[in-house]
Amino acid sequence: MKIIIVGNGKVGFTLAEHLSQEEHDVTVIDTNDEALRHASDALDVMCVKGNGAAISPLEEAGVSNADVVIAATNLDEINMVCCLTAKRLGAKFTIARVRNVEYAMEFSHLKDELGVDLAINPENATAVEISRLLRFPPAANIETFCRGRVELIGFRVREGDFLVGAPLSAQSRKLQSLSMLLCAAERESGEVVIPDGSFVPQVGDHLYLVGDPVGLTSFFRLLGRHTPKSRDVLVVGGGRIAHYLAVILDRIGMQVKIIERSMERCRHLSEVLPHAMILCGDGTDQELLEQENVSATDAFVALTDRDEDNLIISLYAMQQGIPKVVAKCNRQNYVGIAHAAGLDSIISPKMITASHILQVVRGMQNSKGSVMNALYKIADGRAEAMEFMVNETTHNLNIPLRDLRLKKGILIAVLVRNGKIIIPDGSSVISSGDIVILISRNHGILDINDIFEDSLLDMGAAQ
Template sequence: MKIIIVGDGKVGYTLAEHLSQEEHNVTVIDTRDDALRRASEALDVMCVKGNGASISALMEAGAHSADVIIAATSMDEVNMICCLTAKQLGAKFTIARVRNVEYAMDLSKRKKELGIDLAINPENATAVEISRLLRFPTATNIETFCRGRVELMGFRVREGDFIANQPLSAQTGKIRNLPMLICAAEREDGEVIIPDGSFTPQVGDRLYLVGQPAGLNAFFRLLGRHTSKLHSAFIVGGGRISHYLTAILLKLGMRVKIVERDMDRCLHLSDVLPQAMVIHGDGTDQELLEEENAMASDAFISLTDRDEDNLIISLYAVQQGVTKVVAKSNRQNYAGIAHAAGLDSIISPKLITASQILQVVRGIQNSKGSVMTALYKICDGHAEALEFIANETTHNRGVPLKDLRLKKGILIAVLVHEGQIIIPDGSSSITAGDTVILVSRNHGILDLNDIYDESMLDLGAVQ
């Protein structure tokens, strides 16, 4: 597909990287020479220098024949004008990144007249992701499928865990009978594994579980990791993510403190979030953290604009024994270092945004096949968890899974058949209308038919 990305910042570059790897025809528009030079040298993309809201730049990039326009500059107004102009020029589908809280509230009523097919709010999506982690502190990340009826959670294997150093095939019946499955693993050296029965978890591995929430809860109780509800949160940084997150946590009945160094921002937050305590100061200052008793909070969340500051003060909170610590970091090379140091929950707004947009792009590309309804990047972006709805175009319906030959690195993790959630075994099969949740490593899956080994013939379409 022909895709134009306006804005080559963190989100724009990440999208260009993923979409070019999936062999789309990608053009990047930006006003900065250094950003365009970086994209041109590192990625297989075309580059156009100019303002993405201008007709001349969009025409030079070929907006009139574009399948998708993604406006991801740092300015909401530019993104909205870009979508409107591109739509008038003939672009088929437009996506705008809109971050301003006031704009986001009004946009649902005005998207059509602004020429926006999809509005993405990275800060709100990140806040929702963090709130999930605070509702289940044991997990390093949580993703939802089937409107919350199925969840995917990550956790770190610790010394003394009964699951460590034993192959999955040797685990007790208590584990095997739970409505859940270990669907992916990431080793400390970064190796990503889609496990089978011979896989042996090791201390330090990050394992990913998928299944019914009750099954996951039961597993963590067996593991001795079931924790009580969190009642208080200490947030460093008063940006948009903090605004959205605090609003969510207050509705959940939690007490929230926010530390922000900009006085004007403090006054604004105090005005719009009167139930929260807003403190003017430097949240990276250890003396301030001690004065405000930050380490006595149930949760510590660092959301400043500097990844380095977020990771350093979050590691300090981990050392002080805070129950749940979450840090924002968009730099993937930092994530591995932080994980090794004991900080498990690292949130990347750019990856969350990229996943949302990639899901939409793949859905447009595969409009005649099975419908993709969710896509999440896991294992620090090295694997994906996807949800599809099988239909009449899906091959090998009714064929037992044990008779299918899947591409290496793909696991069918959950089937939802006629409302029933199934952790599949070899006798299970896919039928039209089923929801299929799968995990994929190193494959850009567009359609359920992409999971089969190319040398495998269609075994039939048994209903």
Template sequence: MKIIIVGIGKVGYTLAKHLSAEGNDVAVIDKSQEAADKGGDSLDIMCLRGSGLSTRALLDAGVRETDLIIATTSSDEINMLCCLTAKRLGAKHTVARIRDPEYAHEVSVLKQELGLDMIINPELEAANEIGRVLRFPTAINVETFAARKVELVAFRVVKGDKIVGKNLAGIMNDIRFPILFCTAVRGEEVIIPDGNFVPAEGDLMYIAGKPSAITDFFKYEGKYQKQVKTAVIVGGGRIAYYLGLGMSRLGMKIKIIEQSKRRCQELDELLPDCIIIHGDGTDEQILEEEHLEAAGAVVTLTGRDEENLLTALYASRLRVPKVIAKINRGNYEGIIKEMGVDSIISPKNVTAAQIIRYVRALRNTIGSNVETLHKIADGRAEALEFVARESTWNLGVPFKDIRFKKNFLVAAIVRNGSIIIPTGNDCIRTKDNVIVISRSSNVNDLNDVFEA
């Protein structure tokens, strides 16, 4: 596909990197010559200096032949106008990053009036992801599929866990819960396990199943924690706003610590059910005064990775049950995990995964088959949801009689509202929602998991 990305900041760069790696013809427009040069040199793609509102820049980038334009500048208004202009010049599809909460309730109107095919709000998506973890604090990460009927949950194996030293076949025979061990991360290795795999201390394991079955498994392991009742958010930006709004509506007691007095006043008006504290969230005295150690969870959401890292480590040292840190730089993720903070949120990666799903749906010649896409295992594997169609191969054939490609696993099937954790005797039927785990990063269709 021919794709133009306008704006090569954090989100734009991440998108350009992933989309070009998947074989798309990517061009970038940025008003900064330095940013354009950096993108061109490191990604080996065409980068042009110019404004996303410039007809000349869009034409030079090939907008008339473009399948998709993605506007990711820091200005919502520029992104919207850029997409409108590109559509009139011939771009087939448009995606705009729109972050301002004032536009959040106008999505349908904006899409209709401006001809936008997709609107993405990175901060809202990040807040939703954090919210899922706060509702299931035992987990390091929670992804949902099939209208939340199926969850994919990551957890760390620790010394004393009942599954340590047993192979998965034996574990499944012992527990008899309808779950499936889908992926294991051991050091730098990502494994799609079979029944002979033996979990070890330190492994990051992903399991799939309906929420009640996953809860039963964690109770069996002695890991179960109830939903967080109180949370302290350090940093009062847009993610904090969306998170505070959503969690307070669920009855969670939220306290937000923000350094800007003006922003505190804004949040106080916007979030009447939250407690807003004016102060430096990295100041140990402030954190002691606000009894950080008594919180059910701490979420660090300042604009600086270093501050988020230090505050998260401090909260972990106080043994706060759940600590989540926003980190934008990938090179910090390994450090923070080694120090005991497993739950990391990256808005740019959340956004990239959403848009990549959309791109793959567009690229799929038989229709929008990719329903959901989540990057897992630090981006080294994917969890995808497909809808089986008449053109899907091997319909009605038992799994034991199908040749699957290496490094793929069917984790769950949702059929008429019922969840099936597949065995060799199960099969795929039309209209099934099929959740697949893949170590490949270029899966566009359910047929990609089968040997021809």
């Protein structure tokens, strides 16, 4: 597909990186020479210098033949004008990054007039992700499928966990009876494994479970880690994510305290968030945190503009014994360091945005095949979790899974049939109308048929 990305900041570069790796024809437009040079040197993309809201740069990038135009600059207004211009010049599908809270609230009424087919709000999506973690503190990360009926939860294996040192096949029947499955594991070395019965969990592994929320809750009770949702939340940094998060948490009955260093921003937050406590000060100041009795809070969320500050104050919060600590960090090279230090819940707005847009692009590529309803990057982007709707185009229907030859690194994790969640075994079959949740390592899956070895795919087509 021909894809034009306007804006080569954090989100734009991440999108260009993933889309070019999936062999799309990607063109990046930006006004910054250094940003374009970085993209040209690091990625297989074409670069055009100019304002993406203007006609000439878009025409130079080939907008009339573009399948998708993604406007991801730092200015919402430019993104919206860019989409409007691109649509009138012939672009088939446009995506705009819209961050302003006021625009986001009214955008559903403006999309058609502005020529925007899809609006992405990274800050709101990040706030939703954080709120899930605060509702279920034992998880390092949570993704949802089938409108919340299925969840994928990541957690770190600790010393003393009953899983340690024994193969999965030897675990108790009580554990095996739960409506959940261990679907992926990330070793401390960075190796990502799709586990089978012989897999032996080790201390430090980051494990991923998928299944019924009730079954997952029962598992964490068996593990001795189940805790109720957070009640008092301290947020450092009063930007857009903090605003969206405070609104969500207020709705579900959590008390929020926000520390923000800008007095002007504090005044604004006080006006729009009447139920939150807003404090003006430096949230990275240890003395201030001690004055605010940080150790007594249920959860700590670091949302400043600097990844380094977020990680440092989050590590301090962990030392104070706060049950749940979440840090925003967009730099992937910091994530491994943070995990090694014991900080598991790290949120990346740019990765959340990239996953959403990748899902849309893959769905457009495969418009005649099975429908991809969800796509999440897990294990620091080295694996993917996907949700597909099975239809008549799917091969190998009603054949026991034990008789299928799947590509290496593919796991059929969950089937949802008529609203019932099924953790499949060898005798299970895929039927038309099912929702299938897959885990994939090292594959860019567009269609559920991509999981089969070619030799078997042809056989299934003939049946």
